Amino acid sequence: MQSRKIVVILKGYPRLSETFIAQELLGLEQSGLELSLISMRHPTDKKRHPVHDEIRAPVLYLPEYLHHEPLRVLRGLWAAVRRPGFRKALSAFRRDLARDVSRNRVRRFGQAAVLAAEWPEGGDWLHAHFIHTPASVAAYTSLLTGIPWTCSAHAKDIWTSPDWELADKLATNRWTVTCTETGFHHLRTLAADKTTVHLSYHGLDLARFAPFTQERRPRDGSDPADPVVILSVGRAVEKKGYDLLLKALASLPADLAWRFVHIGGGTLAKSLKGMATDLGIADRIDWLGAMAQEDVLARYRASDIFALACRIGADGDRDGLPNVIVEASSQRLVCLSTTISGVPELLSDGENGLLVPPEDPEAIANALERAIRDPDLRKQLGDAAERRVRKNFDYHTSITQLRNLFETEWRTAE
Incomplete structure (x- = not known):
């Protein structure tokens, strides 16, 4: 059976915050599949991860805003009118509109x-x-061209899309994969054919996240000259819960020595810095902005605790299983997070991490204090988390699953 070229639609490419997608694209290429990438937006990040430079697939950028490239859009619409699938596509568009x-x-x-x-x-x-905007483009394109389509659904795209739209897309594509049990069960309740929805964890390229073999210093928060380092990696947006984390940090005992390091951009960065100043902890925080993957890896290894206060945003947006928690765990770094979405699918409280209820700064503070004061506990939980990741979150498993799904379709079509 000969493999076929897969055209992959992405919201934006490349993106620092979507390393898991780049890793999957590279994995599919390395498995022998040919890809062509379609990006709905031009990149805005000033840096790139090394994995982006290893992907061979060409990239076509669509008009981000139609009025920016009117002639290109008019040529596309004129060609679309003459296609056999135009009436079906237009009917679907009108129904959605x-x-x-x-x-x-x-x-x-x-x-x-x-x-x-x-x-x-x-x-x-x-x-x-x-499964939100890229899938909309895919669905209309499929109707215009007669080419079948499939989808990878993640987190925000599931939880901020109305059920009618999810149900329509699940009914018109061939299959959908998603990366957490919570998302999987939600999509299956909306799918007319539940067998078309599949669970596939992203996992990590464990060759890039090799075992961290050094021993961390047994800091316990008693030495102001050698504070416990608390790291968080994530965009400064509502669902990451950084306001909750700052409140928790501000409520820690005054004599406890700690330093908080944040990596990532995000629209709330300025207001969070102001909040840190108001709480009186600005001098104990380093805001590093977006960083490339190899620099983030070095920070995992230099830190003592990883913290991410995941929550459900006002618009329903939430994380699935944040890849940064998997990455941190792979480096024996104890993780503190909340019981939101897919986080408990990796971390179990007191077994290989620390989990607290969402929206609870006091619970976050109590867990932080416990972890800061007890380096032995940090080591025990971090070691257990690494074992879980290396056993169950190798990305080769998801690549094999995706390739098998594609090949089953092609075999059926022969």
Whole structure:
């Protein structure tokens, strides 16, 4: 059986915050599949991860806003009108627009027309990463071209999409994979054919996250000259709960020596820095901004505790299983987080990590104090977390699963 070229639609590429997607793309290429990447947005990050430079697939950037490239959009629409699938695509678009009257909806149809007109040579399968806007472009493009499509759903895209839209996409694509049990069960309740929804954890490329063999210093918060280092990696957005974490840090005993290090960008960074100043802890925090993967790895190894106060945002947005928790665990770094979404699928409180209820700064503070004062506990939990990751979260498993799903479709079509 000959493999086929997969056209992969992404919201933006490359992105520092989506290392797990780049890792999957590279893994699929290394497994022998040919890819062509379609990005709905141009990159905004100033840095790239090494994995991005290893991916060979070409990238086509769609018009991010239709009015920025009107001639390109008009050419796409003119070509779309003459396609046999245009009436079906237009009917689906009108039905969706009636339930979601927005510029965003119009933009997705225009992007689909451009993609259909500029279709990568040899592409005969369509796969969307994220079941919200990239899947909308995929669904319209599939109707225009007659090319089948599939989808990888993650976290925000599931929980901020209305059920009617999820149900429609699950009904029109061939299959969907998602990366947490909570997302898996939610999508299965909406799918007409539940067998088309699959659970597939991202995992890590454990060659990039080799075992950390050194022993960490037994800091216990008693020496101001050698504070316990608490690390967090994540965008400064509501669902990451950094306001809760700052409140917890501010309530720690005054004589406890700690330092907090944050890696990541995000729209709330400025307000969080102001909050830290108001809480009187600004001088104990380092805001490092976005960093490349190899620099983040070095920080995991230089830290004593990893903390991420995951929560459900006001719009329903939430994490799945944050990849940074898997990464930190792979380096024997004890992780403190909340019982939101997929986090308990990796961490068990008191066994290989520390879990607290969401929205509870006092519980976060109590768990932090316990971890700061007890280096033996940190070592015990960190070692157990690493064993779990290396046993159950190797990304080769998910790559094999995805390749098998694609190949089953192609074998059926022969």
